[in-house]
Amino acid sequence: MSQSLQLPLERFNHWLHRQPDAIWLRQPVEGVWHDYSWRQVDDQARRLASALQALGCVPGERVALLAKNCAEWFISDLAIQHAGLISVPLYPLQAPEQIAYVLEHAGCKVILVGKLDEPDKLATGIAPHITRIAMPYPTMSAEHQWQALLAAHEPLPGTHLQHGEDLLSILYTSGTTGQPKGVMLSAHAMAYSAANATAEMKMTPQDQFFSYLPLSHAAERFLVEFNSLYCGASVAFVESLETFASDLRQVRPTVFFSVPRLWTRFQQGVLEKLPAQKLERLLRIPLLGRLVARKVRAGLGLDRARILVSGAAAISTGLLAWYQRLGMTICEGYGMTEHFAYGCFNRPGQVRFGTVGRPMPHLQLRIDDSGEILLRSETLMQGYYREPEKTEETLKDGWLHTGDRGQLDDAGYLRITGRVKDIFKTSKGKYVAPAPIEGEIAKSHWIEQVCLMGSNLDQPVALIELSPAARQQQCQSLDQSLAEHLSVLNQQLAPHERISHFYLVNEPWTVDNGCMTPTMKIRRNVLEARYTEVVARLPGDEVIVWED
Known part of the structure; x- marks a missing residue:
């Protein structure tokens, strides 16, 4: 696949020419949905790219993104690519001290800011010399406002020629200990992950994604932003925590990704309305059980979902079994920022509870003598930004040393047995x-x-x-x-x-x-x-x- 692999801007242009007026992004604002076609996204991204160049950004420089999920996040990412720049996403829940560390470490001169819970608090982590551009939502004070900035600049002509080895993004790991590390991902690595995943999962333009987990996290960016880019499907964003349930019911995604803690919360919401013992009794009744399960799925907004994913941490097999009783088979997966979340996955129809599935296509996996999981593929990072010693500790002879322990069963399914350092x-x-x-x-x-x-x-x-x-x-x-x-x-x-x-x-x-x-x-x-x-x-x- 790598010989004919389209890099991100090429892939965007593919859909721009094939379905220019199809809707790619759907953004709710105060309960009203605003749709953006591929053509409209292209226009805004090129205008922002012109603005970034006018602000003095030159190819290879880093631009930070600090915002909750929204259409403008995707548009900003494309604009950064069009201008030949490198994106540095920041977690909306990050402490100001960590924001300051990442901005200094990455050397960012410009930051795009959007919807945030405590914008003024987070603003204390942004040094005065860093230029702020505010997305069109209530946020911190900024030198430039989205609408005015785009109106003042013509769309950037032509298409920036991306090369596979170009550094596309630096994703700073959230860090369970110590300062976050900047994972350098190339255009080829990010494209290869999405192109192979969408082909393996048979994703098409008819699919529908729902984006609410932080886009600064590799899993959400891979599974939603890049997979939608490579399969041509639309993405709907959640407006707020308060509207999450109603937004999800309105969108009814076909592909849905969550983390174990939220799968647990969804279960608790169901059991608050229908106690466990009563639900169990109803599910045992053949016809009524199917109707109840269908009603629960519809109540969650997941009645159309054909791919349900859990990742980022281990999920209880008991919880997986509970959802399966309701006709919802959750596919647990495993991946890391260091290979853009392209790891192992339980495919629909090929699920083994208690495992994270089999390796994705063209991903090599082996367990070393200590039980550590090692990975090798074309999706591996270029290294940790400005930290060659840590890079050498993690990348050895082309293999990524994950720090996770695991076991492979006779069918090649991987079971995670813990972190090497957690024992x-x-x-x-x-x-x-x-x-x-x-x-x-x-x-x-x-x-x-x-x-x-x-x-x-x-x-x-x-x-x-x-x-x-x-x-x-x-x-x-x-x-x-x-x-x-x-x-x-x-x-x-x-x-x-x-x-x-x-x-x-x-x-x-x-x-x-x-x-x-x-x-x-x-x-x-x-x-x-x-x-x-x-x-x-x-x-x-x-x-x-x-x-x-």
Whole structure:
């Protein structure tokens, strides 16, 4: 495929000439949907590209993007490419200190800002010498406004000639520890990922995407922006958290990507209206069960979805089974920023729960002697920006050392068994891999998130964030249910893995309080630092302990 591979601007021009008036982007503003055809996107992107050049940006320079998902995010990305520049996406939930670090590290002179929850707070991370361009939404103060800037510049003529080896974007990892690293992705790597994925998944212009997870994250950018670009399908954006459910029901996407925490929240929303036992009874009745399942799917806005994806973190097999009962088979996948999320995937009709599927086409995968997953493909990063030492640690002899541990079954499906660095040693000198055990704990629908800790403890302890419904129900029956769940689980574990306590935390783990990354991964080091002293003093006669 690489010989005839179209790079992103070539692919955009393909659709511009083939279906210029077809709708590519759909943006709701105050409840009114605004549609953008390929021709209209092209006009705006070229005008913005002219403006960026007029502001003094020269090919090879970096331009930052700080905004929630919107049509203008895609338009800005195209404009940056047309001007021969390099995009640097920033997480809308990133702390000002990290924004300042990334902008300085990448050397950005211009930043495009859009919809943000706390724009004035985030603005403190943007140095005065960096020129701000404001998208047409309420945001921080800026030197230039989108509409006026585009009106003042004619569309940039011609098409910037992209080369496969050109650096297209620097994606800074959210970083579970330390400062984020800038992953350098070439035009060829990003194009190769999307071209192969859309062919493998048989995506077409008739598909419909729904964009709401941060576009600064490789998975959303790959699965939504680039896959829609390569298959010609339209993308609808969510307007806000408050309108999420109604926007999703109106769009009814055919391809939908979410993360485990949100799949759990969707489940909880269903069970609040239809309690678990009642739902189970209804589903057992043949004809009525099918009608109920169809109504639930329609209520979520996922009745047309033919590809449902979960990624970014492990999802409970119990949760997968629950959705499957409703006629929704979620395909879990695995990927990293360092290869533009082009990794392993459970294809529809070829799903094995508990695995992240088989490697995508032309991706080589092997497990080394230590159990670490190694990957090699044309989608690998060029390296970490300005960090050659870290690049050498990660890219060795053409192989990406992922830092994840895994196992391949007899059919080539990959099972993730944890992070190489997450394995801890108890005070008894025994090693414990937390990820598989956490997956078993999370099968309880009362549990939203779990973090197993046990370094230098006699036995591991599970820190647990309960679901909102469970937190409201603090009662003896809940304690009993969790204790029974713990007892059954411990019977399945090796003696050194058995869990001494479920410690139920009060404060939810969020990005704002530093317990999660912007991509919804738990920061183990933060949780361990926070709870080490408390866990060491847990009473021996209670197995379910609520935080005071």
